[in-house]
Amino acid sequence: MTDTIRYEVDSDGIALLTIDLPGANMNVINQQLMDDLDTCVDRVLSDDAVKGAVITSGKAAFVAGADLNMLGESTGADQTPEEAFQSAFRLNSIFRKMETGGKDRKILAKQGTKPFAAALNGLALGGGLEMALACHYRVCADHPKLQLGMPESQVGLLPGGGGTQRLPRLIGIQAALQAITTGKPFNPMTAAGLGIVDEIAPLEEVVAKATAWVAKTASALAPWDKKGFKYPGGAGAMNPKAVQTFIGASAMVQKQTQHNYPAIEAILSCLYEGGIVDFDTAIRIESKYFVKLLADPVAGNMIRTLFINKQAVEKGSLRPEGHERKKIKRLGMLGAGLMGAGVAYVSAKSGMDVVLLDRDSAAAEKGKDYSRKLVEKGVSRGKVSKEKGEALLERITTTSDYADLKDCDFIIEAVFEAEDIKKSVTEATEAAIGDDIVFASNTSTLPITGLAKNFTRPHQFIGVHFFSPVDKMPLVEIILGEKTDDATIALALDYVSQIKKTPIVVNDSRGFYTSRCFGTYVQEGYAMVQEGITPALIDNAGKMVGMPVGPLAVGDEVAIDLSHKISKATRLALGDDYIESPADAFIEKMVVELERFGRKNGKGVYAYPEDGSKKHLWVGLSEHFPPAAEQPSVEELQSRLMVRMAVECAKCFEEGVLIDASSGDIGAIFGWGFAPYTGGPFSFIDTYGVAEFVAEADRLATAYGARFTPPQLLRDMAANGETFYSKSDTRGRLAKAA
Numbered sequence: 151m152t153d154t155i156r157y158e159v160d161s162d163g164i165a166l167l168t169i170d171l172p173g174a175n176m177n178v179i180n181q182q183l184m185d186d187l188d189t190c191v192d193r194v195l196s197d198d199a200v201k202g203a204v205i206t207s208g209k210a211a212f213v214a215g216a217d218l219n220m221l222g223e224s225t226g227a228d229q230t231p232e233e234a235f236q237s238a239f240r241l242n243s244i245f246r247k248m249e250t251g252g253k254d255r256k257i258l259a260k261q262g263t264k265p266f267a268a269a270l271n272g273l274a275l276g277g278g279l280e281m282a283l284a285c286h287y288r289v290c291a292d293h294p295k296l297q298l299g300m301p302e303s304q305v306g307l308l309p310g311g312g313g314t315q316r317l318p319r320l321i322g323i324q325a326a327l328q329a330i331t332t333g334k335p336f337n338p339m340t341a342a343g344l345g346i347v348d349e350i351a352p353l354e355e356v357v358a359k360a361t362a363w364v365a366k367t368a369s370a371l372a373p374w375d376k377k378g379f380k381y382p383g384g385a386g387a388m389n390p391k392a393v394q395t396f397i398g399a400s401a402m403v404q405k406q407t408q409h410n411y412p413a414i415e416a417i418l419s420c421l422y423e424g425g426i427v428d429f430d431t432a433i434r435i436e437s438k439y440f441v442k443l444l445a446d447p448v449a450g451n452m453i454r455t456l457f458i459n460k461q462a463v464e465k466g467s468l469r470p471e472g473h474e475r476k477k478i479k480r481l482g483m484l485g486a487g488l489m490g491a492g493v494a495y496v497s498a499k500s501g502m503d504v505v506l507l508d509r510d511s512a513a514a515e516k517g518k519d520y521s522r523k524l525v526e527k528g529v530s531r532g533k534v535s536k537e538k539g540e541a542l543l544e545r546i547t548t549t550s551d552y553a554d555l556k557d558c559d560f561i562i563e564a565v566f567e568a569e570d571i572k573k574s575v576t577e578a579t580e581a582a583i584g585d586d587i588v589f590a591s592n593t594s595t596l597p598i599t600g601l602a603k604n605f606t607r608p609h610q611f612i613g614v615h616f617f618s619p620v621d622k623m624p625l626v627e628i629i630l631g632e633k634t635d636d637a638t639i640a641l642a643l644d645y646v647s648q649i650k651k652t653p654i655v656v657n658d659s660r661g662f663y664t665s666r667c668f669g670t671y672v673q674e675g676y677a678m679v680q681e682g683i684t685p686a687l688i689d690n691a692g693k694m695v696g697m698p699v700g701p702l703a704v705g706d707e708v709a710i711d712l713s714h715k716i717s718k719a720t721r722l723a724l725g726d727d728y729i730e731s732p733a734d735a736f737i738e739k740m741v742v743e744l745e746r747f748g749r750k751n752g753k754g755v756y757a758y759p760e761d762g763s764k765k766h767l768w769v770g771l772s773e774h775f776p777p778a779a780e781q782p783s784v785e786e787l788q789s790r791l792m793v794r795m796a797v798e799c800a801k802c803f804e805e806g807v808l809i810d811a812s813s814g815d816i817g818a819i820f821g822w823g824f825a826p827y828t829g830g831p832f833s834f835i836d837t838y839g840v841a842e843f844v845a846e847a848d849r850l851a852t853a854y855g856a857r858f859t860p861p862q863l864l865r866d867m868a869a870n871g872e873t874f875y876s877k878s879d880t881r882g883r884l885a886k887a888a
Contacts, residue, residue, distance in 0.1 A: 152186035156208065157193065163201040164364050165194050166357070170208030177209055179277040179311075180217040184241060187281075191248045195264060202364040205285060206269035206357050213278025216241075218305065218457045221444065231441075238444065239437040241277065241311045245284035246433060249372050255430070259377055262369030267360035271353060273297045275335065280311035283320070283346075286370035289360040290338045290347040298346060299335025303413050305457055306449035306827065310440035314420035315432045319374045320345050322383035323421055324395045330417050331403055374429050385425030396422055410696045410827045413443055447837045451829025454875075455819060459812040460652060468628075468655045468813070469643045470636035478502055478645050482558035482583070484575055486517020486548070489592055490564035492620025495521040498545040499621075500649045505555055506548050514548035521546055524621060552582040560645055562614055564592035572596070576604040588638050590614040594665045595716055598631040598658045608633040612642050615662060617821060625820035626651045629662050652820055654813040656802075660723060661716075663807050663814065667798045667831075668822035670857075672713065674794045675701025676733035677854075678787065682778030685755060685767050691787035696825025701791065706754035710740050711747040729857050739774060790854065792834065793847050795824065797860055799831040803874070804863035811874040832874040841868040 151157055154177075156168040167190050169177045177183070194203045207213065229237065251263030268274075268282035270290040279298050282288050290296065300309045300317070308314055309330060318326035321344045329336070341347045351359045373379055384391045396418065403414050416439040424432035443449050479502060483494045486508040494504045498521065508514040525542060528534035534542075547554070555561065561583060565575050576589065583589075588610045591601050602611035613629025626646045630639065639655065646653040656663045671692070678688045679702070689700025698704075705713065714737050721728045740746045740754070746768070748754035757768045799814055808814045815830020828834040835843050844860045851858035867873070 152189055154183045154186045155190050157190055159197075159200060160361075162365055163199050164361055165190075165200050165203040166361070167194075167203055167205045168208045169205065169213060175209070176211050176214040177207055177278070178214050178217040179241065179281075180220050184244060188244050188247075191244060194266075195247075195251050200264070202265035202267070202367065202370070204267045204269050204357060204360045204364055205281065206360070207271055209272070211272035211278075212268075212270045212274040213281060214273065215276025215278055215301070216310070218453050221307070221453060234441045234445070235437060238310060238441045239434065241280075242433045242437055245281065245312050246430070249284045249286070250375065255375070255428075258371065258375055262371045265364045265367040265370035267364050269356040269360040270296075270298070270347065271356050273335075275299055276302055276309060276313075277311045280309055280313045280316070283316040284312060286372060287349075287360065287363045287367075288347040289349045289351055289356045289363070290341060291353040291356050292338060292350045293353065294337055294339075296338050297335035298338070298341045299333060300330050301333035301335070303331055303411070303417065304333045304452075306411065306413050306446070306452040307443050308413050308417045308420060308436070308440060310437060312433050312436065314417060314436050315424045315429060316372075316374075317346070318385070318421055318425070319379070319381055319429075322381060323385055323392055323425065324383065324399075327395070327399050327418070327421060330421075331399075331414055381425060387422075387426050392425060408694045408696060410448075410825065412446055412448055416440075416443055447833075448827050448829075451833040451837060452827065455812070455815045455829040455833060456826065460816055460820075463654065463813070463816060464647070464652055466643065466647070468653060468809075470640050473637050473640035476641055476644050478560045478641075478648055480505065480558045480560075481645075482555040482561040482579070483507065484561065484563040484579060485565040485592075486514045487564065487566075488520070488618060489616055489620060490562075491517040491520035492618065493562055493564060493592070493616055494518070494546055495524055495542075496621055496649045496651075498542050502545065502648070504546045505558055506546055507552065507555065508548075508550060510550045511548060514550060518543070518546050518548050552578045555579060555582045556584070558583060558587065560588055560590070560641065562590045562592055564616075567593060567596065569596060569600070572601055573604045576601070580605055580607075586610070588612065588641050590642060592616055595661050595719070597660055598629045598634070602631040602633065609635040610638050612638050613658075613662065614642055614645070615664070617664075623820075624652050625664075625817060626653050627662060627664050627817060627821065628653055628655045630655065630657050632658065652816065654817040654821075655809060656813065656817070657807050657809070659802070659805065659807040660720060663799075663802050664817050664821035666807075667795055667802065667818065669713070669716065670794045670798045671697070671791060671822070672701050672705040672708065673731055673733040674791055675705060676713075676736040677731055678790070679755070679771070679775050680732040680736040682776060683787070684777050684781055685771060687781060687784065688787060691784045692791055694784060695788040695792055696827055697791070698823040702755040706748035706756050709748040709750050710737060710754055711750075713737050714741040729855075731855065731857055736775070744774065789846065790850060790858075792825070793843070793850055794858060796831040796835055796843070797847055797858060800835065800864055801861045803832070804861045835864075836873040836875060840864060840873060844868045 154171050158166045171177050194200050248266050250258050253263060266285040267287040268285040270282055273296055274282050279300060300313045302309050338350050342350050349359055386392055400418060407414050420436050420439050423435050481497045481502050481504045483490050483504055483506045486506050494506045498504050506514050506517055508517060521543060525539035529536050529539050561579055563575055565571055589605050590612050592614055594615055598613040602608035605611045608631060611631055612634050615627035617623035617625055628642050643653055675688050679685055685702055689702050692700035717734060717737060746753040749758060752758040756765045758765050802808045811832035814832050818824035818830045819826050824831055844864050847858050847860040
């Protein structure tokens, strides 16, 4: 018996190793589990009375991968290269010992070793699947939602426990490349079809089936340890099929990643190099690439933001203490437009009853149609049963009568972005609901403190900003008004948790955090067109720097006329403090003179053919915005786009709009797609070097305008040798801006 593995031997001499980390919801591979697995493997191999072993889990899942908190901490470890390699290679060495019995290859090929079988009772991801692959036989529970995969690339790493070598030797290089580079999991049936698992059985039988296999197997040998082994589909530098696979894969993955993700290149290298050497050399190659990635800031930043910090906010790190968790049973959704309809759907999907209210019954029913279409699609694709789909729709009640809101325990408003309309809706709602019900606004730009004046209980008024489409976008931005109290914050966060979204909490500001900073990306693109920079170069620069789409393309999607309205409102609100931008002239001409509003009216920077053919840049753009004779480098445009966004994010931090750097990084990546490989704008500045970033921002400000001027906060940090993450550690929670 060890701390993390129960070791039991039955009367037939078969050891059962049950992984069960104490005090954890899921099993993850940490230092203790590695120590214990090493001990248990040695015990199986050294005990002549033990014929073989079955590895299973005492929890609902098998093993969910490596402990990324451990990996995140190790990225800054003070180790020599040799020490770093040995640390990374340890898991590989344990798995290999389990697979070979620690025998020399020649002896192993003749005698085999004690059989190990994996009884996969639940999901097996990353190191969990690698552990199973190092076993000689795998039995998987028959459940369509069970996942088997290697998602390491999604946090800037590669599988470091032999996954880049065993998986291609089982299913072929092409299938393995797709699985490892994308991180997409397999279900049991697909895994069985590919040969990743050997047998599928009912959950209650997986251990028995695995045990039966071990009982009848005198000795075992992995396929790649057998004489004459060949990769399915071929491998090696001289194999035409394998070479063609790598040529195509290299082009395809770089098109998707724009060379911004070192892990993808490392995965390709591992699979290629591993195919021309023996297995033991191949896993050492894998560990060397793993160490290199672990030391790279890309992996460290991605692990911190996309896993550690994201998981923390989802578990409630932003939630004020001292308030009992509550469950929303009945939601009042005001406004059945695109946003309101989306919120109604995700809320009903989570089990809430929803009252969907609009100006008349027809408008409300049209909003419910959004849910009907999503349910129909889910049923047709087999993702949801007809019964569950119908139950979801029954939970949404449409109305135009405010009296129907009386039993709701949370209200969200998503009506048109006009203060007078929001005022009338808020007042009508308050007259119908209880005097202790929280009111939330889904506004994307209007200050919450101002809107709260329409509610007699401003302490129970809060911003809950969703992103479109609501059913797909993971982030919700919680905005605090000046008088919002902790109980209201706690309830809003409980609601976000209930609908399984990722929250950030910010203080009040025009445009808050996400809308304000995202707008700079689009506006800088517009400024570039106004300056005579070729539109194709602008949008390609945006994609090459790691953004999902170029600034001009996303501007069309959001709507250029919306930018015009926001610009006018901001200019009016800021008065003399408003900073002019070349984007202003571009927007004015496109909206007022040319009536090109974006995709919404089929006319924007791009043209949208009525026959439904692919959109393309509007040919008339060069007539109104003549291209300059000399075009800048793509690197210059990339710097402008990234620095402009990051400067605005830093201003939000300085002004107290953001409460910490981690919320800023999470909000940027999940809110508007800020280049994920950077870990977010604050990780980007830290990695760039604060002093170096300030120098670059000053250079751009001199060349292009005051909008690039870094805030004093950055200058002070540069002078003091501070970084955002070291600084944010000492910043107070929810310290509201004055």
